[in-house]
Amino acid sequence: MLEKENIYYSDSFYQDITIFIELLKKWGKVHNLSGRLDDISIYENILDSIFPLSFIEDFKSFTDIGTGAGYPGLILAIARRDVKAYLVEPRAKRVAFLNFVKASLNLQNLTILQKRAEDIEELKVDLITSRAVTNTKLLLELTKSMQTSTTSYLFYKGSMLENELEDAKINNYKVVSKKDRNYLYIKG
Numbered sequence: 001m002l003e004k005e006n007i008y009y010s011d012s013f014y015q016d017i018t019i020f021i022e023l024l025k026k027w028g029k030v031h032n033l034s035g036r037l038d039d040i041s042i043y044e045n046i047l048d049s050i051f052p053l054s055f056i057e058d059f060k061s062f063t064d065i066g067t068g069a070g071y072p073g074l075i076l077a078i079a080r081r082d083v084k085a086y087l088v089e090p091r092a093k094r095v096a097f098l099n100f101v102k103a104s105l106n107l108q109n110l111t112i113l114q115k116r117a118e119d120i121e122e123l124k125v126d127l128i129t130s131r132a133v134t135n136t137k138l139l140l141e142l143t144k145s146m147q148t149s150t151t152s153y154l155f156y157k158g159s160m161l162e163n164e165l166e167d168a169k170i171n172n173y174k175v176v177s178k179k180d181r182n183y184l185y186i187k188g
């Protein structure tokens with residue numbers, strides 16, 4: 001499925017993703033981690049997570065706000081073991097799952113913070129990502145403490161983006177659309 005999208009990754013990425021899928025299915029059922037756990041939905045979520053790597057500028061660190069069961073932050077951390085990844089998620093069961101995957105895959109680039117975005121202090125990153133958490137204006141406000149003058153943002157949005165963009169009063173951004181997904185990339 002990843003080949004179909006013209007996204008090619010190393011053998012170790014495929015191995016890691018296979019283990020992630022096994023663990024998600026096992027934990028997901030018991031702990032109600034993520035909505036749909038069929039293969040197609042999981043593959044779609046994985047592809048959705050990594051697709052923007054094909055168009056965003058390179059980065060050395062990122063924070064994902066509200067990672068839930070792993071999208072997009074955990075998947076990005078698996079795809080890019082060379083970058084420092086911080087996952088911010090307040091819910092204990094989701095954090096336990098993320099920590100289990102981190103240990104199982106020996107993801108040394110990954111730090112999991114059981115916190116709300118607005119409670120993070122002293123963490124500066126190149127890129128801030130978020131999917132299905134809240135609107136753009138609020139995301140920018142909640143992540144103020146993590147921003148530098150060069151921090152970029154990658155928000156995974158649905159179709160109703162126009163009003164959000166007006167509300168957030170941002171410039172220097174681009175939107176890449178794919179089916180009903182709009183990837184909002186705000187360049188720092």
Ligand SMILES: C[S@@+](CC[C@H](N)C(=O)[O-])C[C@H]1O[C@@H](n2cnc3c(N)ncnc32)[C@H](O)[C@@H]1O
Binds near residue numbers: 067068132
């Ligand atoms: C709808 S889920 C989306 C999870 C994942 N990003 C995805 O796309 O599958 C929203 C997640 O955001 C987390 N969340 C809500 N408010 C948050 C906040 N202020 N800071 C960090 N995470 C938050 C919730 O605990 C939940 O796991």
